[in-house]
Amino acid sequence: MKGFRMRSNVGKGWLRAAGVLLVMSTSAIALPACVGGSKGISSEDKTRLQAYILDSEPADIPHKLDVNFENKVHIIGYKVEPEIAKPGTVDEGWKLFTHLHDDASDRTDNLDNNGPIRELKNDKQVLGPDKWEKGKFYVDEQTYKMPDWVKGPDLTVMVGIYKGGARLRIIQGPNDGDNRAIVTKIKTGLTPQADDHAKNDVPGVTLQKLAANTKIVIDGKDDDDAWKAATSTGPFVDVGTGKPNASFPVNGSAKIAYDDTNLYVLFNISDPDVIGGFTDAKTTPADFTVSGQPKDWTKDTVEMMVDPDGDGDNKDYYELQINPQNKIFHSQFDSYNQPKTEPNGPFGHEDWDPKLKSAVTVQGTMDKTGDKDTGYIVEAAIPWTAYAKAANHPPKPGDTWRINFYAMKANGGVSWSPILGQGNFHKSSRFAKVTFGTAPALAKAGDAGAASDASAAAMMPHIRNLGNLGAPHPVPPVPPTP
Secondary structure (H helix, E strand, O other): OOEEEEEEEEEEEEEEEOOEEEOOOOEEEEEEOOOOOOOOOOHHHHHHOHHHEEOOOOOOOOEEEEEEEOOOEEEEEEEOEOOEOOOOOOOOOOEEEEEEEEOOOOEEEEOOOOOHHHOEEOOEEOOOHHHOOOOOEEEOOEEEEOOOOOOOOEEEEEEEEEEOOEEOOEEEOOEOOOOOEEEEEEEOOOOOOOOHHHOOOOOEEEEOOEOOOOOOOOOOOOOOHHHHOOEEOOOOEEOOOOOEOOOOOOEEEEEEEEOOOEEEEEEEEEOOOOOOOOOOOOOOHHHEOOOOOEOHHHOEEEEEEEEOOOOOOOOOEEEEEEOOOOOEEEEEEOEOOEOEOOOOOOEOEOOOOOOOEEEEEEEOOOOOOOOOOOEEEEEEEEEHHHOOOOOOOOOOOOOEEEEEEEEEEOOEEEEOOOOOOOOOOOOHHHOEEEEEOOOOEOOOOOHHHHHHHHHHHOOHHHHHHHHHOOOOOEOOOEOOOO
């Protein structure tokens, strides 16, 4: 494919940081600069890169932006050359990164150290943000070859400033909610592919309340009669496309039930290499948030997102993760991804305590690489009182909540309702619609149970095939939480 240059994060661009402007590229992008001063840059490098350091704002910025990184750096504009790039043709330590994301294939390219001012020397960018001088403008020019895997009509260019696992927080301007500035979309010249899965529709189900005499025992097993009649999500799908998962190593499905006291969830996850991996915050502090909760999303976990008001506006929603060790992360958010403090939190209001009961059973050997596991089951009962910000808790007949389920490994995953590139896993407008019905469900296996299990049955060959790869070694159930 043909190479292209950008400013302001993939192309020629300009950034301003507390009065410093940075001009970046990946086709030609410019960004404002950051915090430091010229410390650490040799006179030779400074002379060599003089063309990328400006005393005033460039006059030829074709596309204006204003993205504010903590009042330290501002992206003020960008330029992309060529406008259409077809695929398949020819403090100390802060660095720049550029991500280019294709929604159609749900793939991302990394251009962290691409371009003259991002050249690495001694593991530091030669003219990174920690070397910028206040009042200067910096041009960051990058060249990028459009890869053959691009399938969509455009490639989204995102830029940020990072140090280790932390990113400078964006307080103004277009961004993805994860402190990546959305700079532009590079046109690929490709025609959007017709795809039934790319519709904005989200799944919807209606739950019937469990009969008064029905009990679900939280033991990490799916053998209660209530689960046989419960509503199933069917197999989880590719988060980016909504298509059946064909590549991610984890698959899964979930069932949902409720009564006057609890919301019940059962996850059935197929995973050939089950990872727990958490010890304690003192031994491995990077694995835990400042409040001592495990960062479950960095390893294997299931995740449940709940936005109780049903309108998908990300106001007052809840996040719950349970890993194969039955270690739990729980938090409540005021708005999309907020509040959030990188890199160790708090992420949302981590003092939210749902007082749930959960249990996990593992089919295989947790944390043992080299053998083949089958997966794990997570079972949980979440009291309605946990959702105190909901208008009705428990919900009234006819109420609709927005809920999504994920099976995750190393911060990626599959989902009940796909996000389709419209945000991250917190995007509640992409959560499924769950309506609470009126009539109690019978707690017995029958036609209703067979129907609800039909879609989940499609996933079972994955589990059996994984089991055939090696005899599973049973692991005692993880003790339930209090």
